[in-house]
Amino acid sequence: MxxxxxxxxxxxxxxxxxxxxxxxxxxxxxxxxLREANLSLDYQVTPLLRKDSLDLTDEDRALLRQAIxxxxxSRIVIxxxxxxxxxxARALADIPGKTIVLTGAMQPARFRFTDAVFNIASAMMAxxxxxxxxxxxxxxxxxxxxxxxxxxxxxxxxxx
Numbered sequence: 161m162x163x164x165x166x167x168x169x170x171x172x173x174x175x176x177x178x179x180x181x182x183x184x185x186x187x188x189x190x191x192x193x194l195r196e197a198n199l200s201l202d203y204q205v206t207p208l209l210r211k212d213s214l215d216l217t218d219e220d221r222a223l224l225r226q227a228i229x230x231x232x233x234s235r236i237v238i239x240x241x242x243x244x245x246x247x248x249a250r251a252l253a254d255i256p257g258k259t260i261v262l263t264g265a266m267q268p269a270r271f272r273f274t275d276a277v278f279n280i281a282s283a284m285m286a287x288x289x290x291x292x293x294x295x296x297x298x299x300x301x302x303x304x305x306x307x308x309x310x311x312x313x314x315x316x317x318x319x320x
Contacts, residue, residue, distance in 0.1 A: 162202040163287055164233035165190060166224060168209040168216070168248075170241025172265040172276050185210045189269035190239055193280050201288070204233070213241025213248070213264075221251045228255055235287040236260045239280070242310055242317075245296055249305030253294050261287045262305075263297045266315050275299075 167173065167188035175186035188207050208227055209220055228236055234257060240248055242264045249262050263283035269276035275298075283297035296303040298317040309320050 161204050161233050163204075163235040163237065163284070164231045165203060165205045165237045165239065166227055167205065167207045167239045168213070168220070168224065168241070169211040170213050170239065170245075170264045171267065172239050172241075172263075172269050172279075173210065174268040175270055185212060188239065189276065190280060193269055193277055197281070199284075201284075203284075206231075211241075213244040216241075216244055216248065221248055224248065225252060225255065228252065228258060228260065231258075234258050234292075237280075237283045237287050238262045240264050242266065242298070245298075246305050246308055246310065249294050249296055249308075253305065255294070257292060259287050259290050259292050260294045261290070261297050261302070262295070 169185040173185050173189050191205055236258055240262045245262050245264055252260055261283045263279045265274055265276035265279055267274040279298055286297045286302045296305050296308055307319050308317055311318050
């Protein structure tokens with residue numbers, strides 16, 4: 161396997177169940193996005209969590225860390241909610257021998273107008289081309305998590 165994708169939930173996986181409910185984290189949407197992309201690389205999707213990133217705990221991050229350590233892939237993509245993406249990325253920073261790229265979306269992947277498809281594609285490319293380390297792929301850039309924040313007002317990631 162060339163690349164492994166771990167899903168943790170977040171906006172990218174949010175769905176609207178009916179007119180009386182709110183958006184909730186549902187099935188991983190990356191499977192459908194990748195199916196439509198006609199990829200020619202070897203990858204595996206491993207659903208790990210189904211949580212809004214504000215609900216992720218240190219135990220969840222430890223579970224993700226262990227899954228990455230146990231993976232035979234040296235190239236890893238993680239779909240993640242944007243609110244605590246930098247926190248999770250920083251918690252994974254010292255994993256040796258792997259290129260790890262976290263990505264997410266400001267709008268659910270099921271929306272007609274979403275940044276999910278572009279961010280997933282960016283993360284897949286970044287994981288294949290960047291040197292070992294941990295990165296965030298959002299808004300057309302690969303960021304160093306130690307120098308990155310989510311700008312809630314502008315609805316984008318930026319260097320700090």
